[in-house]
Amino acid sequence: MSEQKMAYKFLIFLLFLAPMVAQSDTSKELYSFTGTEDQERFSNLLETYRCPKCQSSSLAGSNAPIAKDLKTEIHRLIKEGKSDKQIEAFLRSRYGDFIIYKPAFRMNTLVLWLGPFLLLLVILILVVNWNISSKRKVKDLEAENIVKAVERTRLKKLLEED
């Protein structure tokens, strides 16, 4: 293999490494806390809330200005000694249930939580039903065969008696 080709391959390899640079999490450096516990809480909270602007990413993964504002706000609330519940109440009173990735278990989210299990139950019932009915068919067939066999022997006997 020529040296040039090797060099190309190496460059392409480097290209694939490029995303590694993007890994560094800047949010941690921007928001300082006194204790590591609060730092951890902060990181966790950013993962549990959704960015209102870019609706398929968490606050942690979003660079939208509104996500930055909310990060700053959460940072402030933690520093003020607010509990996770209080922070959730703060966000929910402004952005609604939408802001929480994991939906609350309430009347209007019942279908969301129980729907899959209900569907599973229905499917299970159907499968069992089909199984039973097909087995019954086999049994019926067997019974029919037995009756036929009995009748055949009876017929044979009658013919032999003649």
Added chain:
Amino acid sequence: MNRVTHFLPFIFFIFFIIALFSFLDKDEDQLRSVLLDKNFPDFSLPKLESQEIVTGQDLSELPSLLNVWATWCIACRVEHPFLMRLKEESTVKIYGLNYKDQREKALKLLDQIGNPYEFSIFDQKGKLALDLGVYGAPETFLIDEKGVIRVRHVGVLTEDVWEKKFKVILDE
């Protein structure tokens, strides 16, 4: 009986498709505001036009609109002519919420294209906007005579939206 059970999966499938289709129609971009039918949040911020501090008391001509805008907001330019028309034709007063903007730039723009607002609240840090659950501009709120938020619209305010969402409430 047997026949019905055979068709069950198909019936389920049909229902599923109908359910999915009905969700398609919903406007995903419009988050339902939790602030609907709640009092307008308290605030104390400077006016855009002067350094004077304004509070909820200064939104005195109710019912009124509060329109979130900024110079960096392209869609706000789109709805601007309609706001100007509203100012001319409607009795409803319009207040502005200048959102995360620079004062000079904002004032210059209003000078150039016209000012539909009684005054604008200068919310550089987005504090009031955050309390309102604003997640983009433009957004328009209708505050009724009791100071209660009755309508919230995210996106460009058009004639159609005005008729369907705002006028209905105002005519009550």
